[in-house]
Amino acid sequence: MHIEVRGVTRRFGTATAVDALSFSIERPAMIGIIGRSGAGKSTFLRMINGMTEASAGQILVEGEDVLALTGKARRAWQSRCAMIFQQFNLVPRLDVVSNVLHGLLNRRPTLATLFNLWSEADIRRAIAILDRLGLAEQAPKRAEALSGGQQQRVAIAxxxxxxxxxxxxxxxIASLDPMNAQIVMQTLRRIHDEDGRTVIANLHTLDTARRYCDRVIGMRAGRMVFDGTPDQLTLDVAREIYGADASFSEATTSTSLDVLPEGRRYEQAMLAD
Ligand SMILES: Nc1ncnc2c1ncn2[C@@H]1O[C@H](COP(=O)(O)OP(=O)(O)O)[C@@H](O)[C@H]1O
Ligand SMILES: [Mg+2]
Known part of the structure; x- marks a missing residue:
């Protein structure tokens, strides 16, 4: 699947949240988007699946501008790009397998949905996916009974x-402890490797992007300031993305960039949960 992002822009009033972003994805890829809070990462992601309208630009998928789609075609596109959120967005009191079945909502007639009429084939498929992600035993439990890491894997399912x-x-992974963060990133990576799906993940830390992605896009104040491989993410590049005031390790080799930029905020995010 060939995706070409052309001059995608989003303005909120006089502020430009995403400023003329352009790049293309030639084949299934695992892409990490990094940047400080407020850089425009979420806004960009939300424009891809139409949750947020773009002010300008196009996203051509096999030559068709998905930003210009309306009605049924737009919904079809939306079901081709699944979204995963920091806070999982599961239905807490509903069992795990029903939460997974909710992935079919935008494909089914409303009435069937209202009466929860999942076909046996659908239920089997949901359980097979849970099994693949090591969650089969959790299927009958309420989502809220699971750990954060398990809940995020249910969201992936x-x-x-x-x-x-x-x-x-x-x-x-912004709400997960390091151990669960690793499992969730490995799960996304596996889905990319084994199924050939494109994954685009907004990531808080450089470290995660370098470890799991083949390609990293750096955003700063709405603009793309880096597009390259993890190897190319030098300390200078990191400073350009995060700003000169960001604290990195004293070391200057690219392999020691593992230190979390904005580390304090990352820890706060974990403590808040
Ligand atoms: N609904 C909105 N209304 C006004 N401004 C917004 C809205 N959503 C995002 N912004 C602004 O757009 C900029 C980019 O935000 P966002 O995409 O959330 O960045 P990130 O995900 O990188 O933290 C920020 O300055 C933010 O305040
Ligand atoms: Mg965001």
Missing amino acids: RAMMQEPQIILADEP
């Missing part, structure tokens, strides 16, 4: 139920 071509993940 729900996304898989849509059989999406693209998985958009907005800070998928």
